Amino acid sequence: MANDSGSIPMYEMIFRTLRERITQHEYKAGDRVPSEKELCSEFGVSRITAKKALKLLADEQLIIRQPGRGSFVADANSLFMKPFDFQQPPGTPGKKQIIGLVITHFSDMYGTELIYGMEEASRDHDAFLVVRRSFGIPELEEKAIQQLLGIGVDGLIIFPAQGEYFSAEILKLVIQKFPFVMIDRYLKGIPASSVSTDNVQAAKEATRYLFGLGHRHIGFLAPPPANTTAIEERIDGIIEAHVEHNLLLNRELWMETITSTMPNVFDPQARIADVDRLVEHLQKYPQITALFAAEYDIALLVEEAAGQLGLRIPEDLSVICFDSPDPHEGCRMTHMRQNQFSIGKQAFENVLTMQGQEQPITRILLPAQFIPGRSTAQAQQE
Template structure:
């Protein structure tokens, strides 16, 4: 079940804080990280909580735990990691193939069904799937790719870190023609295969639905779109839908500075700030009758902001978004349901098809489905 409050367990917050310190080199390779007792004092938690946070770091191979001595930052470039050029140990040897997945994060809202689709494809093809999260941190994404290559994977599926940054490791994969497929977005001008939702068409369908309900003053809510192709395409779809209906696009009604839902943002204050932004935005533009959120967690922020203003959903304000953990008719929030299972399965099969073959670069787009919930209705008569 999704946590609608947006809160997270303390052990995850401690894990994220320590991981960020490591990736920023505040703790360098070989440095001792705080002990369970020291973490208890710093964060005001129990030993059980601090122990779980350290174990998560160990599971991600960010630290090495040595009983009686403490926990130390691991060396990502140690001899146990083979160099890229030696990745021939499984290919052509008769061993079962291993495909690595690098994903920012996953939840009931987005990501879990992607993995289910890949898992089914791995069983059908008698392969293994290895999953690693990057949390949207480019440096961790690079290290994760290096680790999986060191493991000897036969191909990679990559959900890139948010924003305009594409890691040097991804570009190396392109240059060396290593089998990999991107999911959710693609590299502009760079020959790399991808599988994603048809975001343009999905955004058009959602916008058309709001038009059918009589909405004309529609705000769009998203993180900063800088070179994030999925967001850019959703914007294109909204603009095209307006053009088809001969309606102007008023981008003053849009808010593209939502940051608290991004996978590399861990500060709880960011959520508070985003809700405040939304409250101020709705006060500044009272003509808004509907908000189109780029993702489900942003829709939850809208619910909180509307509550502070005494606005009822959908009577006073309609809300629509992409994805929801409740993906059935009559669910709370109206949304465009992406075919995550299909994307995951297709991405896995595409990587397998690249094995030993010179495959053409493909960009596969899967349709999304409009799921009508209780958060969108006809415009209230004034």
């Protein structure tokens, strides 16, 4: 099993793998999880490494270890939440800190690594993490914030449902100077700290790479930019790259109406509609030699549309995107890999530093890593 970050130890990687199997119900409550010996065989590690991975699972109350019998999955209701005293108000001496996370959604593609980073920080600081999803729906976001405040969290980490507008609950947090940090994006006009990827530089680097391959007619595919400042920043990076290379930017080649990948869209027909629109777009603009997808899931739509048109990737059409389930060089999709683990850990630690004292507003931008894959190639001669 490869280490996907170069800095995360193998016992942590095994812990994550087992944890995902539990949360995905591959191992159900009461099931026995692999023994130390079995983990050694599966992952090619020492007994000490396997033992540390199981200890992390036990520390997170995901498993119960029974001497002589093995380790068994704990009650699923304990996932993502440790028991704590709801009666103690924030700031009570001796009370372990509880940080709430409000996130639109999380999956293997984006979000899960954020939570892993927060969990590591919570273990380092002997604190707790409670998670609520909003699915990108502002009303659910407001309700989640209210619920977490109601149980007495000491701080909040918020992945905003929208980037252009902010909810009344977030505005209240600002007015009351309640400790909170935003991740992935920031809200314009709101004095709040945030941790995210340096989207401008990441998009600029990806565009420069396509330029280096000789691509000049590049389409950008994204959800409506108003939904997130991250998309707006990636657009800024693409524009800056064109300016630096004295190249004309033709935004007619862009398609910023992809909706099927948004967290609040559940209609399976939306994906079919997006693929149909992509097919029409590529037929309308046959000069396009490369597409830059704002998300991996959008890159998958491109593959489907290209297949319907008989276009080969990368011979006829290069594709680049943000993030991928395969983070290694030579993978299927060329992409900019966000350091989600560090973003999550940094956000959690920032909230903890805000306890009991007013901190200056900070905006932390972390670099993305360029991962070359098999989806990009030299542009064909025009």
